[in-house]
Amino acid sequence: NAGVTQTPKFRVLKTGQSMTLLCAQDMNHEYMYWYRQDPGMGLRLIHYSVGEGTTAKGEVPDGYNVSRLKKQNFLLGLESAAPSQTSVYFCASSYELAGDTQYFGPGTRLTVL
Amino acid sequence: AQSVAQPEDQVNVAEGNPLTVKCTYSVSGNPYLFWYVQYPNRGLQFLLKYITGDNLVKGSYGFEAEFNKSQTSFHLKKPSALVSDSALYFCAVRDPGFNKFYFGSGTKLNVKP
Numbered sequence: 001n002a003g004v005t006q007t008p009k010f011r012v013l014k015t016g017q018s019m020t021l022l023c024a025q026d027m028n029h030e031y032m033y034w035y036r037q038d039p040g041m042g043l044r045l046i047h048y049s050v051g052e053g054t055t056a057k058g059e060v061p062d063g064y065n066v067s068r069l070k071k072q073n074f075l076l077g078l079e080s081a082a083p084s085q086t087s088v089y090f091c092a093s094s095y096e097l098a099g100d101t102q103y104f105g106p107g108t109r110l111t112v113l
Numbered sequence: 114a115q116s117v118a119q120p121e122d123q124v125n126v127a128e129g130n131p132l133t134v135k136c137t138y139s140v141s142g143n144p145y146l147f148w149y150v151q152y153p154n155r156g157l158q159f160l161l162k163y164i165t166g167d168n169l170v171k172g173s174y175g176f177e178a179e180f181n182k183s184q185t186s187f188h189l190k191k192p193s194a195l196v197s198d199s200a201l202y203f204c205a206v207r208d209p210g211f212n213k214f215y216f217g218s219g220t221k222l223n224v225k226p
Contacts (some may be wrong), residue, residue, distance in 0.1 A: 102159070
């Protein structure tokens with residue numbers, strides 16, 4: 001099992017450009033999450049999904065969109081990147097929602113100039 | 114407000130000595146509590162969790178944590194630290210009544226030979 005994988009690992013964007021981050025999991029998990037990690041702030045939840053075809057807002061959803069067209073994939077989109085979106089993005093998945101362990105991908109380091 | 118706090122940005126300990134990484138939480142109801150570890154340039158890895166039952170929870174790599182409801186704390190402990198334990202540690206909490214997951218800001222553990 002590859003677990004949770006993220007593509008790409010690094011990316012540099014100019015302000016206003018768009019991009020999509022791809023997360024894939026091969027554990028047949030129902031739940032998937034996108035977080036951003038910033039120094040001194042821990043991880044903050046951007047969006048999450050409780051199953052194929054569903055998405056919901058997390059703590060910091062503004063400026064991001066997501067889609068879960070297939071159970072194994074969870075896409076995070078930035079339509080018009082801003083420097084404030086410079087961060088490390090982590091995807092995670094879990095079998096259950098409430099008390100279950102989350103499995104994290106290796107992260108994507110995004111810089112917006 | 115739902116939150117989790119890690120009051121120490123950094124903890125320094127000598128190899129072989131016991132270590133404690135502190136975490137306090139503020140949620141309504143009975144929380145689900147987690148500890149994750151992050152090594153450089155890696156995603157987070159699950160260490161242990163408390164859902165219900167015995168207040169002392171044992172996890173991976175010899176770590177354990179004690180749930181204290183009256184003090185709303187969930188401190189991570191290890192009897193004898195290893196240099197390889199040096200990493201960033203995150204406490205996380207989920208309020209079962211909400212589909213949200215909150216992470217602390219992280220504590221950097223430095224174990225010196």
